[in-house]
Amino acid sequence: MQHPTALVAASARASDSAAVRPEALACENVSRWFGGLQALKSVSIRVGQGEIFGLVGPNGSGKTTLVNAITGFYPPQEGSIRLxxxxxxxxxxxxxxxxxVARTFQNVALFRGMSVLDNILMGRHIFMRPSALAAFFYPVWAERAEIENRRKVEDVIDLLQLQSVRDEHVDTIPxxxxxRVELARALAAEPRLLVLDEPMAGMNQEEKEYMVRFILDAREELGLTVLLIEHHLDVVTAICDRVVVLNNGKAIAEGPAREAMSDPAVVAAYIGGAAHAA
Structure with missing residues (x-):
């Protein structure tokens, strides 16, 4: 992989891929309550296969709640979700x-005290079938599965350029x-839909550009569909094919990233009124 270029260079590639795609994910009129608080109010989105689709909005707008509904953590009380x-x-x-479906989390959720390699290997747990019988017949049964799981992990390490830290404890790396390790762990699960919850939170500009490049490379090489929550709007406009903007649990705009972000309702949601945009 070459050194990452400016985020704006990715924008052209994202806009070029806006052709009509088969449907990967569809949420129809999804609503979710927590006690007397309605966190999602009849939200509908459709994400095409191979698309990078952005979920954007101020804090508390319902982005993570929608992702939790999709991934099964907080099922919706109304509406349907199709994968x-x-x-x-x-x-x-x-x-x-x-x-x-694989996801990363808003706050880094790695296994402390374990190496980068072991953390990524944990992403293979859905393919592992441990048993006493398999352990007893390890050379003819479990060894083959272990070798295959480790080969998949090494492929991900190569893709995300983590070779230099593969044996380091995750506690000691920046x-x-x-x-990037959390992204690698998600990719190790061989997802068709990758859900990224603020993958660039806390990063400087150079780290953001590297992460953008890795997400684009993963989408291209692995044929992924990506659902991205991100507050860095330069990232959103650079790599997302389309976005939906949420505010107070409602979808207030949807479409190509630059068009949706310039909608007066979106400007009002972010800075308190379109009149202040100038």
Whole structure:
């Protein structure tokens, strides 16, 4: 992989890929309450296969709640969610993972005290079937599976250029690399839909540009569909094919990133009124 260029260079590639795609994810009129608070209010989105689709909005707008509904952590009380045509609302998180959905989290959620390699290997857990019988017949049964799992992990390490820190404890590496390790762990699960919850939070400009390049490379090489929550709007406009903007649990704009972000309702949501935009 070449050294990352400016984020604006990725924008042209994102806009060039806006052709009509088969549907990977569809949320229809999804609503979710927490006690008397309605966090999502009849939100509908459609994400095409191979698309990078952005979820944008101020803090508390419902972005993470929608992702948690999709991944099974907080099922919606109303509405439907389809993954490649199959209804998944109410499906438990581990079953959603086995259907090809992997995610990263807003706060780094790595296993402290473990190496980079072991953290990434944990992403293969959905393919592992441990048992006493497999351990007893390890040379003819479990060894083959272990070799295959490690080969997949090494492929991800190469893709994300983590060779130099593969044996380091995750506690000792910088935040930018920790975020990359978390991305690697998600990719190790071989997802069809990759959900990234603020993957660039806390990063400097150089780290952001590296992460943008890695996300684009992963999408291209692995054929992923990406659902991206991100507050860095330069990143959103650079790599997202389309976005939906949420505010107070409602979708207030949807479309190509630059068009949606310039919508007066979006400007008002972010800075308190279109009149202040100038």
């Amino acid at each position: 490649h045509g199959d209804r998944i609302e109410g499906t438990r998180p581990h079953k959603v993972a086995r259907m090809g 935040l930018g690399l920790q975020k």
